[in-house]
Amino acid sequence: MTLRSVLVANRGEIALRVVRACRELGVRAVAVYSDADASAAHVRMADDAVHLGKSAASKSYLNEEAVLEAARSAGVDAIHPGYGFLSERPGFAAAVEEAGLVFVGPPSSVIATMGDKAAARAVARSAGVPVVPGSDEVSSADEAVAAAGEVGYPVLVKASAGGGGRGIRPAGSADELRTVVAEAQREAASAFGSDKVYLERALQGPKHVEVQVLADTHGTVVHCWERECSLQRRRQKILEEAPAPGLDPSVRSALCDAAARLAREVGYVGAGTVEFLVEGSGDAAEFFFIEMNTRIQVEHPVTEWVTGLDLVAEQLRIASGDPLSVAQDDIACRGASIEFRVNAEDPDQDFLPSPGTVEALELPGGPGVRVDTALMAGDAVPPFYDSLVAKLSVWAPTREQALARGRRALAEYRVDGLPTTIGLHRRLLDEPAVVDGGYDITTLETWLAGRSP
């Protein structure tokens, strides 16, 4: 390990996760914090800490200049961006590189390529990885109808400048498409300042399955198997598991190989996640690349449970220029793991964000239980950042046992003072579609709509 000190440019549970990995490797961990986080756990547990600015994210954790200045003043060798905030900004990664520091992640050029939808699809195609059938940009209803003939109905009309699920409309036929394209262009022009739209095949009941990859600076790329992340609300994952239940072994093997091939094609370095949609079942299931996340992922603990790897330690090793600690053949997927995201939101009030103060806290424990959180009893959940406050993850030799362990751990978990998604998870583990693993990306929203009065 040539890295001696790392600036952890994040907050909350992921900052603490990185601080912990640094300390185990003998690397000095320097935290950063905003006004609201002056006494937060990620600051208390780091070796040192630098104040960034006011509480608003734009004045602190998103302030590139303040983070770079903190790195200079603390004399660190590297910056670990965590997830969110500055983690996928090619300009920031480039500024870190120019400052002579190591960015714990891929080269800025790779972040830029994979952050561009069209460029990322082109990489996938040249790596021989299937992408969701789609069109180039269309500028009229006639062009759209012509393009849809190749893409195949039903289609989704998407705004080129959109993202995060915004600006997407379905169309099942040519007549419907004509109306929808006109609407989509008007909406895109006002929402995104560009009326460019394109078409994509609307997959039927797809599952979101993603593959963890690791790549070192010596050209070694490995996959660490897959995660099933279909339980989503407004494109936000709420529960993830590994391995993906019901995934045919031959499809799984092809999927994981495709992810590693794509990472190799783009010259990837570090930990990354290749996301796919999977349509159909059994050995007839088809997978399509959707995007790559060029950073550590929220749900990385389920992969750590089933593989025994420490993914954050691997990131730091790679950033040091060391080879990966494992070869592909050494990475087995053992047992089953499930992660439950605990968000400060009220599921009974349309997931209204609910900042507040934790009056009392009882964390679950015992065999096969892990809690990643920086939220302690007496802490306030500030209104300025993401609502994720904790991740409970469990492991057991079989999926059935992991479900039982999840129910047991969720029953032990108590947070007083603000609403959270813990109760939602308890109910989800009684749902047949969750228990049998047959859920897809529409399941959670359909279920939530059915519960509403």
Place this chain on the structure above:
Amino acid sequence: MGNHTITSRTPGVFYHRPSPDADPYVTEGSSVAEGDTVGLVEVMKTFHEVKADAAGTVARFLVENEDEVTIGQDLVELET
């Protein structure tokens, strides 16, 4: 003629405009109807519009763009 103060229903960060490049919802001297949007409060990466709960003319803003606000904090003073 009287005065009315619009307060924040959530803690968070206050914005005068719907997006960084857009025009402000209202400026001093703007007349507003009840239910008009006068600002935006961001809480945990979600955005909540601040609605006028009375009609009137915007007398002054009591917070700056991007100021941190608490629940119940005074945001905008109206002449009614």
